[in-house]
Amino acid sequence: MKSARIISVGDEVLSGRIINTNSSYLANELTKIGFSISKHIAIGDSYLSIEDEIDNFLISKDKIVLVTGGLGPTHDDFTKEAVSKKLNLKLELRQEALDLLDNYFDGNQAKSDYKQAYFPVGSILIPNRLGTAEGLIIEHEGKTIVLLVGPPHENQPMMEKYVIPYLKKTIMTNILKKEYLVMGKSESHCEDLLSPLYKKLINVAVNPYGSIGRIKFEIKGLNKYIDEFNQVCFEFEKIMDKFIISDNYDTIEDRVISLLKEKGYLISFAESCTGGMLASMLISISGASNVLSESFITYSESAKEKFLKVNKETIDKYGVVSFEVCEEMVKGLKSLTKADVCVSVSGLAGPTGETDSLKIGDICYSIFVDNLLITEKKNFKGTRDLIRTKASFWILYRIFGLLTYGK
Amino acid sequence: MKSARIISVGDEVLSGRIINTNSSYLANELTKIGFSISKHIAIGDSYLSIEDEIDNFLISKDKIVLVTGGLGPTHDDFTKEAVSKKLNLKLELRQEALDLLDNYFDGNQAKSDYKQAYFPVGSILIPNRLGTAEGLIIEHEGKTIVLLVGPPHENQPMMEKYVIPYLKKTIMTNILKKEYLVMGKSESHCEDLLSPLYKKLINVAVNPYGSIGRIKFEIKGLNKYIDEFNQVCFEFEKIMDKFIISDNYDTIEDRVISLLKEKGYLISFAESCTGGMLASMLISISGASNVLSESFITYSESAKEKFLKVNKETIDKYGVVSFEVCEEMVKGLKSLTKADVCVSVSGLAGPTGETDSLKIGDICYSIFVDNLLITEKKNFKGTRDLIRTKASFWILYRIFGLLTYGK
Numbered sequence: 001m002k003s004a005r006i007i008s009v010g011d012e013v014l015s016g017r018i019i020n021t022n023s024s025y026l027a028n029e030l031t032k033i034g035f036s037i038s039k040h041i042a043i044g045d046s047y048l049s050i051e052d053e054i055d056n057f058l059i060s061k062d063k064i065v066l067v068t069g070g071l072g073p074t075h076d077d078f079t080k081e082a083v084s085k086k087l088n089l090k091l092e093l094r095q096e097a098l099d100l101l102d103n104y105f106d107g108n109q110a111k112s113d114y115k116q117a118y119f120p121v122g123s124i125l126i127p128n129r130l131g132t133a134e135g136l137i138i139e140h141e142g143k144t145i146v147l148l149v150g151p152p153h154e155n156q157p158m159m160e161k162y163v164i165p166y167l168k169k170t171i172m173t174n175i176l177k178k179e180y181l182v183m184g185k186s187e188s189h190c191e192d193l194l195s196p197l198y199k200k201l202i203n204v205a206v207n208p209y210g211s212i213g214r215i216k217f218e219i220k221g222l223n224k225y226i227d228e229f230n231q232v233c234f235e236f237e238k239i240m241d242k243f244i245i246s247d248n249y250d251t252i253e254d255r256v257i258s259l260l261k262e263k264g265y266l267i268s269f270a271e272s273c274t275g276g277m278l279a280s281m282l283i284s285i286s287g288a289s290n291v292l293s294e295s296f297i298t299y300s301e302s303a304k305e306k307f308l309k310v311n312k313e314t315i316d317k318y319g320v321v322s323f324e325v326c327e328e329m330v331k332g333l334k335s336l337t338k339a340d341v342c343v344s345v346s347g348l349a350g351p352t353g354e355t356d357s358l359k360i361g362d363i364c365y366s367i368f369v370d371n372l373l374i375t376e377k378k379n380f381k382g383t384r385d386l387i388r389t390k391a392s393f394w395i396l397y398r399i400f401g402l403l404t405y406g407k
Numbered sequence: 408m409k410s411a412r413i414i415s416v417g418d419e420v421l422s423g424r425i426i427n428t429n430s431s432y433l434a435n436e437l438t439k440i441g442f443s444i445s446k447h448i449a450i451g452d453s454y455l456s457i458e459d460e461i462d463n464f465l466i467s468k469d470k471i472v473l474v475t476g477g478l479g480p481t482h483d484d485f486t487k488e489a490v491s492k493k494l495n496l497k498l499e500l501r502q503e504a505l506d507l508l509d510n511y512f513d514g515n516q517a518k519s520d521y522k523q524a525y526f527p528v529g530s531i532l533i534p535n536r537l538g539t540a541e542g543l544i545i546e547h548e549g550k551t552i553v554l555l556v557g558p559p560h561e562n563q564p565m566m567e568k569y570v571i572p573y574l575k576k577t578i579m580t581n582i583l584k585k586e587y588l589v590m591g592k593s594e595s596h597c598e599d600l601l602s603p604l605y606k607k608l609i610n611v612a613v614n615p616y617g618s619i620g621r622i623k624f625e626i627k628g629l630n631k632y633i634d635e636f637n638q639v640c641f642e643f644e645k646i647m648d649k650f651i652i653s654d655n656y657d658t659i660e661d662r663v664i665s666l667l668k669e670k671g672y673l674i675s676f677a678e679s680c681t682g683g684m685l686a687s688m689l690i691s692i693s694g695a696s697n698v699l700s701e702s703f704i705t706y707s708e709s710a711k712e713k714f715l716k717v718n719k720e721t722i723d724k725y726g727v728v729s730f731e732v733c734e735e736m737v738k739g740l741k742s743l744t745k746a747d748v749c750v751s752v753s754g755l756a757g758p759t760g761e762t763d764s765l766k767i768g769d770i771c772y773s774i775f776v777d778n779l780l781i782t783e784k785k786n787f788k789g790t791r792d793l794i795r796t797k798a799s800f801w802i803l804y805r806i807f808g809l810l811t812y813g814k
Contacts (some may be wrong), residue, residue: 008447013431013447014434014446014447015434015438015444016430016431016432016433016434016435016436016438016444017431017435017614017616018431019426019427019428019431019495020426020427020430020431020447021415021426023423023427023449024420024423024424024425024427025423026423026424027422027423028422028424030423031421031422037421037422037423037451037457038421038450038451039448039449039450039456040419040421040427040447040448040449041446041447041448042430042446042447042448043445043446044445046442049446069727076629109630113499125579130549152667158641186517187479187480187481188479188480188481188516188517188519188520188539189480189517191480191482191519192517192518193483193518194526195519198482207452207483208416208481209419209424209425210479210557210558212560218424243719265786271683273690274687274690274700275683275687275689275690275691275695275699275702276678276682276683276684276685276686276687276690277683277687277703278683279682279683279704280681280682280683280684280795282682282686283680283681283682283683283704283706283795284682284790284791284792284795285758286756286757286758288682289706289707290683290707292704292706292707293706293707293709293710293716294703294704294705294706294707294713295683295703295704295706296701296702296703296704297676297683297686297690297699297701297702297703297704298489298701299690299695299696299699299700299701299702300696300699300700301700302700303701304701306701314565349693350693351693352693360740381511381536381537381562382536382537383537383560383564384691385691386537386560386692388687388690388691
């Protein structure tokens with residue numbers, strides 16, 4: 001696999017004023033066509049830093065470097081100049097670039113724009129349809145140097161239309177990749193379960209990427225190891241079994257919506273501490289209107305009584321975060337909406353309100369589906385919003401389980 | 408000014424699967440307390456790459472390196488191990504870390520979790536309250552090495568609570584800083600308004616940091632330029648005036664909650680396309696229970712009719728995204744909840760459903776407060792979720808305006 005590095009040039013990235021989305025975009029594009037990425041680097045608008053990094057690239061094992069930024073008309077744009085100097089290439093005026101400038105400005109270009117029409121001898125010009133600075137490709141002693149402009153909305157079309165097709169011609173790697181979404185187990189518990197499989201890996205990699213309440217596992221190997229790859233996928237599926245939510249890039253929200261659609265079910269929520277987050281997660285998916293008609297945020301005790309007909313006595317006796325209140329909430333919701341799947345949530349997201357019997361992060365929920373009513377309690381750690389988010393994902397995971405396995 | 412570099416460890420960043428927000432966050436935090444940043448680097452989960460980068464740091468002029476990622480329990484987490492090896496430090500079991508693990512898991516930790524309780528001799532432990540892997544600080548021959556976990560929601564509190572105070576003690580810079588939250592104007596329109604002020608800046612910097620629907624302006628200068636600093640703040644406030652939401656780090660959610668509390672008001676929403684997002688944003692703030700009792704997600708037409716008593720004829724005649732429907736929604740909500748502030752939203756978040764008269768991103772909303780009913784329509788650009796988020800922030804901004812200025 002040929003390896004590549006990515007360099008972002010610009011003070012605004014370095015100081016943290018803007019998030020460097022270029023590196024991830026470019027890495028993603030390169031990975032898709034079979035490159036491995038060795039490194040991302042971000043440096044400031046400094047002639048010396050650019051020269052240094054070109055030196056580092058030339059002595060590295062990487063075959064390709066993608067550099068973004070510093071191609072514009074201003075006094076602090078000099079990526080092209082620094083790179084050309086380092087590679088001992090003269091800059092020449094290109095008619096093609098002059099024409100593009102003329103076209104962009106309808107002849108009204110400023111003096112400083114002309115700088116952008118000079119290119120190192122032998123380089124390939126990459127037209128930029130959305131801005132004034134063009135990019136370029138330099139082939140140098142078996143290595144490829146690609147210079148692109150900084151703004152993502154300009155460099156992405158340049159990448160898609162010119163750079164990717166160019167690079168595809170120069171390489172022919174085939175990568176096998178499969179991605180699994182796993183929920184319901186912590187990353188470390190997955191690690192324990194998977195450790196016998198990990199010990200057997202030779203040419204195939206299994207990498208976990210954890211995020212709040214979810215873990216993505218990526219299984220990857222070269223085409224020539226397809227048997228080993230398939231065997232690893234097979235064993236992974238056997239081990240993780242019901243904890244696998246999807247193997248086709250679907251999110252948990254996608255999966256829940258699909259399951260509801262398949263069954264022709266409507267879902268409705270009565271949310272207290274999650275406060276609309278659960279409904280909002282589903283509504284973030286286009287097509288949610290097929291499965292969700294209405295949903296309620298009953299945050300106060302009086303709202304639970306008024307809209308869901310929860311008994312005041314139940315709240316007084318068991319507390320608002322209790323099995324009993326959750327069950328009354330879900331039953332009230334069912335008679336209000338007649339939805340096929342009814343879900344209630346009540347919990348303490350903190351940071352205040354803790355008592356001897358109720359801890360911060362204690363979340364109680366009921367799910368009513370197919371004449372089955374389950375009520376469970378679980379504790380989540382973290383800040384107020386983390387607790388709410390973890391609880392929401394967990395409840396979606398439970399809904400998924402009930403719709404898929406009936407438990 | 409002391410210089411620092413930032414290293415992100417993790418295949419998921421390197422391959423572009425996730426955007427590296429850690430580097431910009433950390434760069435920003437370090438810049439705030441007076442460091443200059445020399446470089447960001449992202450490398451994969453590779454022992455050798457980590458060792459190489461520690462070498463590069465040790466021979467560089469930088470005084471501080473912040474490394475994120477690779478501290479977890481899995482087989483591909485070995486930042487701590489590689490750094491310790493490079494610095495010739497043995498790993499020892501720390502009781503403090505064992506206790507934190509015990510506490511986090513209530514005794515149910517997996518075998519692979521124990522790895523996280525080993526620390527290099529002499530290092531300072533940075534507790535992680537939101538996850539299982541702790542961070543650490545190593546002082547080594549006049550240089551500081553800080554290792555943090557990868558997930559932003561975990562490493563940001565570690566940074567704020569431990570690393571920043573630690574670094575502040577070691578550098579003694581006195582920086583004056585003020586931060587303004589601005590809404591209701593785009594970044595480029597602010598730029599135009601502020602350009603006369605920008606031209607006058609000598610020793611004080613004014614930096615905008617845009618995020619969805621909001622802009623943070625940071626005004627910064629050294630202590631010795633306090634008169635200029637105060638003058639710039641004064642002029643900034645004069646120019647941005649009513650577009651300033653807060654000058655004390657309060658978010659728009661904080662501000663709306665505070666205003667409602669001050670007035671003793673309850674708020675309630677009837678959300679269609681935002682689907683619970685608005686209520687959830689307010690409920691993310693502790694103390695929301697004082698101002699929000701209940702809220703409704705009336706996503707389907709039938710839900711609008713059933714719960715909010717919107718007339719079917721109104722929907723048929725004007726369409727569901729219309730002034731007329733929004734007004735009927737908000738009036739229905741008012742009679743249902745009697746809340747002091749009632750807000751309805753109906754819009755087309757896309758990606759499908761566009762017609763000649765209704766564009767994707769068209770959002771209609773009504774706000775009913777103090778006997779004033781306003782209904783407005785606005786178009787937001789972007790993906791489905793971006794449209795929903797922008798609309799939610801915009802509506803919070805309008806609620807803020809109505810509560811503060813009565814318009």
